Amino acid sequence: MPSLLLLFFLPLHFSSAAHQTLPPEIAAACNATRFPDQCASSISQSNRLLQNPTPLQIIQAALYLSSENLKTAKSMVKAILDSAEKIPNRNRTAAALSCMDALGYSEYRISLSNDAIPLGRIKDARAWLSASLLYQTGCRSGLKYVNDTHEVDQTMSFLDNLTVLSSNALSMVVAYDNFGNETAAWLPPRTERDGFWEHSSGTGEVVRGVRIPAKTEVNVTVCKDGSEGCYRTVQAAVEAAPGESAVRFVIHIKEGVYEESVRVGIEKKNLVFLGDGMGKTVITGSLSVGQPGISTYNSATVGVLGDGFIASELTIQNTAGPDVHQAVAFRSDSDLSIIHNCEFISNQDTLYAHSLRQFYNSCRILGNVDFIFGNSASFFLNCHILVRPHPLNPQLGDENPITAHGRTDPAQSTGFVFQNCLLNGTEEFMALYYANPQRHRTFLGRPWKEYSRTVFIHCELEALVSSSGWMPWSGDIGLNTLYYGEFENFGTGSNSSKRVAWSNQIPAEHAFSYSIQNFIQGNEWIPSS
Template sequence: MSALLLFYLLSLVFSFTPSSSTRNPNFPVSSEIRLACKSTRYPRPCRASLSKSSLPPNPTSLDFVRSALTVTYDKLKTGQSMLKTVLTASRGDLNRTTAATNCINILYYSDYRIRSTNDSLSRGKIKDCRAWMSASLGYHFGCWSALKYVNTTKLIGKTMSFLDALTKHTSNALSMMVAYDNFGKDMAAWVPPKTERDGFYEKVTGGTELRSKGGVPSNLKVDVTVSKDGRGGNYKFVQEAVNAAPDNPESTRRFVIYIKEGVYEETVRVPFEKRNVVFLGDGIGKTIITGSLNVKMHGISTYNTATVGVLSDGFMAKGLTIRNTAGPDVHQAVAFRSDSDLSVVENCEFLGNQDTLYAHTLRQFYKKCRIQGNVDFVFGNSASMFQDCEILVAPLQLNPDQGSNNAIAALGRTDPAQSTGLVFQNCLINGTDEYMRYYRSNPKVHRNYLGRPWKEFSRIVFMNCVMEDLIHPDGWMPWDGDFALKTLFFGEFGNTGPGSDRSKRVAWSSEIPAQHIHTYSVQNFIQGDQWIPSSS
């Protein structure tokens, strides 16, 4: 089934509220609309759009959220149409065609997420709605960013301007959801989204366990087998096995692919419609999926360099290595990229240099994994948790005396309402054996930091981790001057080891108050208690 046909069928399945064009454009701005819109970052376009929207008589607070969502969806459909026009007009220009194609794809993903949000609002699944709308906001901003680099025509400039407005409306709808979730039905209590830097911590829903005991189930039944030599297997290539999975983004059945020991040199893509695909390998260093795509040599986007890229929800993987062998001098080269909501990855290894693991969007859980790289090698704009993992810095330069500045994590959160962040719990922060030889030979020229702010509202947390001495006393690295230093949240709690001393940390990092550590539990941060299965 093609992606276009799939989304057409989905559009028939999901109902949506009437178009915003059904209300008189001269409808006055009510006091209720003002109350609802004061919870947003962009109240003026919020008031203007809701005044023209399809609000019912005597609307409830949830009706205002739905109306803001309808405004966003209507504008998204217009944006999709504009991008198709851009694509048609870009024939013969590879860069513009690539940007337009990528935009069309991610706006389709947003289309699905917004429809799912509308369906789930009435069922009280507000945390799911916030996660999906956080992803949609990321997709809209990502499309605008992609066009920024090919903005050479009036048509693209006009489309970018429209996407900027769409991003603001998406932000407003998400902000209302956050206000509704945190402050309830009384819109008089609603305020714009705040962050930990404002002293605001999300409410917790109970439970004292920070970690999850779940993971990839051990009793999974294999559907197909991949064998490098073709013996005892259904396929020789991983992608062939993925292609055999059913096309159904609403399916609850897992499709389990056993990948036998071997080195599989291929680029693997798990499409959006192939839900609940599971990769089972023979162990780290035994089952290896490898590639070498990179930005510098191949002239492609960071997103497209991934050796393995996953778009479908419910993805799981266990017992394998995924690597990008492009090397340290070719800029971005992703080993694993995921947009999979409710994803569980356990006992896997990710090897690369710059941008090794791209946790792009949505909710992801990594357990007992090994992640290796140097520059921003865990990054994205997802809500991802890393539990009991090894985070290892690899050499950036071939000459140990040349020196390097490495940041482990970079989070692309552009809006304080997004429920995204990177949380590391009970992890070991160290260097590879090779890197540590470099570091010991000349520690003054090798600096390593926990993270840096890729975007304005970056959020990265390290809790109860062991940090070896390669971590610089500053702890955290700026991105560009004072960019984001007043809005980011870089939090630490309960860490140990010679690199954990907070006495010399930069002033713009934070110690998490003990009473708020459960904000970053698996249960509260990614709702993992509801979807991470028992590993037994």
């Protein structure tokens, strides 16, 4: 086992006297983290720092610690896999394989961040490190369901330590972004709930005009009849696309219903799915957590990892039904992705906006429980969000939280922003609602994780939205740390007089913090109108 495993046995508390012996720059940087004692104990043993290090050198030392411990975590998960092969255990093998993938993605994003920070690409680094931390916590969460051996238990404990190191590195990057080189001014991560909004650039309208990249030459075509020069499946066309492409590779998916699961690997960058219209080009699947070995993550009909993904003019659905619980239609881990004029249909967990920066424009999203969820920084503009009935027994009534954002750390630059969107029900749902409003209640969201963040700006909220607006997840989890905001919404469901006490009306002077420009840096990668 690599010697860095010794970091697992470092004391969780570092004496204040020892803390005072640290160089002042390092002590100040560690004080800007959520876990300053662990920060001091780990960095004090680093051999990567020179005397009187600069803030950037301290950050890079913290990233190095996270990266090296990540390698150790991967080796520990590999040992779990090896053990599962000797004594077959399907669930443990599946969890360990998913964990290995997640740690690989985490490692990739840390590497990108380490290269970006010296170049001044701090917003990119924050987005990537937010995702890196998400993948680590996701790995750990998956293992807890198969924690039936000492090996798994020890790995989970090591992952706990790893997430502390990664959180501290992310906090330092956030402090550097907000306060610059003056480490004495650095503070631990704060959120809007603490009355803190980051500096926002630009003035004027909250929403800027956008356009989708003009249609370019089609590289390959998918069609149902498999005619000459045409792929029969979307997956075959994806596999034909080059890896690590710096230019768009356009896949035209002709009208038809394609029954398949589609996976876009992390190496498939700048891929474009161009359909013939919502309801005409349809990609459909039926995987769900109700089937053996299927997790929420891999239940997706279409799952995308490669950055720069674009989809336009198509429908993606999951027909598994509500009796099998989570059944994802579309899952995205694609940074700088654009989804335009697309439709997503399922029941619970329709759209898994899992990580990184995503932009949805003029889309239709249909579901009934937590049907927009994840821990990405996603912006929804001009979208129709529609609640569907529960087909099993819709007369019994239901509670439908639309969103479930999953931010676990206040330093993560993630959240959901809805602007100029319509929140309503399908005709079938509204018929049930008007027949008995108390049986069919809809909420803007609930906190999947402690630092859940979701805001609605200039949205039309129809009558189905409950007067309380938001619902808890379980007890008081997240209610003191989440940020749920509304600004200048309208419609019957927008009356804020009876909203829950733990939601907020966004101050007008801070509304621009949630612009496309500020929230996802869209002015740098979304073509303007």
